[in-house]
Amino acid sequence: MTGQHRTPVTVVGLGSMGSALAEAFIDAGHPTTVWNRTPSKATPLVSNGAVHAHTMDEALAASPLIIACLTTYENTMEALEPAAARLKGRALVTLNSGSPAGARQLAEWALGHGARYLGGAIKNVPSAVGAENTLLYYGGDNSVFEEFASTLRVLGGDTVYLGADYDLAALYEMAVGGTLLPALVGFFQGAAALQARGLTTASMVRFSVKWFEMINSVLPVFAEEIDSGDYSKPASSVNLFLAGAAHDEELGKEASLDMSWHKPFHDLLERAVEAGHGDHSISALTEILKNPGHTGQLHSVEGEAAATALA
Numbered sequence: 001m002t003g004q005h006r007t008p009v010t011v012v013g014l015g016s017m018g019s020a021l022a023e024a025f026i027d028a029g030h031p032t033t034v035w036n037r038t039p040s041k042a043t044p045l046v047s048n049g050a051v052h053a054h055t056m057d058e059a060l061a062a063s064p065l066i067i068a069c070l071t072t073y074e075n076t077m078e079a080l081e082p083a084a085a086r087l088k089g090r091a092l093v094t095l096n097s098g099s100p101a102g103a104r105q106l107a108e109w110a111l112g113h114g115a116r117y118l119g120g121a122i123k124n125v126p127s128a129v130g131a132e133n134t135l136l137y138y139g140g141d142n143s144v145f146e147e148f149a150s151t152l153r154v155l156g157g158d159t160v161y162l163g164a165d166y167d168l169a170a171l172y173e174m175a176v177g178g179t180l181l182p183a184l185v186g187f188f189q190g191a192a193a194l195q196a197r198g199l200t201t202a203s204m205v206r207f208s209v210k211w212f213e214m215i216n217s218v219l220p221v222f223a224e225e226i227d228s229g230d231y232s233k234p235a236s237s238v239n240l241f242l243a244g245a246a247h248d249e250e251l252g253k254e255a256s257l258d259m260s261w262h263k264p265f266h267d268l269l270e271r272a273v274e275a276g277h278g279d280h281s282i283s284a285l286t287e288i289l290k291n292p293g294h295t296g297q298l299h300s301v302e303g304e305a306a307a308t309a310l311a
Contacts, residue, residue: 006030010053010063012079013096014041018069020126021095021155026050027130028154035059037079060086065148069095077109088114091144093152095120095136097282099174100167107140107166118144119166121173124156131216132157132291139168184214185261196255230289231280239278242269243258 002119004028011022013124014036023157025032025048034042035053042052053059060083070076076094092115094106102259103119118140118145127133134156138145145152145161162168187208191201218235225231245266252259277284 007065007148008063009151010059010066011033012036012056012059012066012068012076013070014038014045015069015071016097016126017122017129019045019127021067021069022050023048024130025151025251028149030154031063033059033062041144048253055081056080059083059085060090064090065151066090066092067095068089070248073098073106073277077106083192084113089116091116091118091148093118093120093138093144093148095122097121097173098170103139103167103170104106112248116141117166120152121169122156123173123176129155135160137162137169137172137257138173139163140166182265189257189259191249192257193255196257213239222281225281225283226286231277231284234279234281236282238269238281238282241282242266242273242278245269 006274009025010033011018011025013033014022014034018036021043022034022045026045031100032045032050033053034045034050035056036042039054039261042050046052049264051062053062056079059122060080063288066087068080069075070079073094075097076096079156081286087110092110096105107117107119113260118138120136120138122129123135135158135213136152136156137160138152139162142161151160162172188202192200194201194204227275245262248259248262248266251257255295266286271276272278272285277287
């Protein structure tokens with residue numbers, strides 16, 4: 001299909017993810033303008049049909065929909081600032097990492113320049129952009145989402161509007177993304193342990209995938225426990241996890257591994273036991289995370305009943 005009936009789009013930022021976004025728009029027939037601080041990054045996209053904007057003013061003037069995919073919110077404001085007046089009346093969608101506070105700051109800046117703002121996040125890798133099951137979520141101006149929904153779905157079939165708060169995508173991005181580094185470091189530790197025995201990392205991939213599938217299956221149970229505050233019927237207790245700490249130390253010695261990254265987790269488990277959660281579900285660690293630096297109070301249906309009985 002030709003681009004004459006498709007929304008023109010400008011993509012600002014042509015790293016690996018930004019380039020993938022631009023490719024998806026080009027492939028879907030959208031007239032696509034691209035800008036990057038290093039102009040050479042635009043060359044492959046131009047050869048595929050994109051228009052290279054040499055200035056930010058040209059980039060913003062070209063399209064009613066601006067997709068900014070720079071590293072941080074600060075980078076985005078810095079890049080757009082020279083042509084900020086061009087944002088008036090245009091839809092600005094950001095797809096970058098950062099904190100909820102950063103998203104709110106950028107939203108205030110964009111609105112101050114007359115833009116309509118939608119903050120977004122991509123929950124996948126560049127190679128997955130455009131796939132039917134790729135997840136993107138957005139928070140902010142609902143009129144932007146409604147007007148450009150079909151265009152945004154070019155980037156991923158699982159496209160979700162979270163609500164009117166401008167920082168919702170950043171909040172969910174950090175809430176969901178918090179699992180990534182601990183999970184990866186755990187995998188890397190396993191790889192190091194296997195290699196210490198002359199075994200390949202590839203030999204454990206199938207088993208790790210099964211393990212992650214198991215974790216996926218219990219997340220709804222943990223979510224229900226956390227939302228209800230009832231941790232009294234554990235499938236795996238805090239005490240059980242704490243007992244496993246000694247095994248971590250033994251493995252470290254046997255395989256000559258740096259296991260120091262476990263210490264904060266062990267400390268968290270000990271604080272949970274001190275707060276009365278030893279026999280509760282491991283999801284009770286949520287209550288400890290709400291109270292950094294001190295043990296906090298027992299918080300569960302069981303704990304509330306006990307407090308009532310003692311009153």
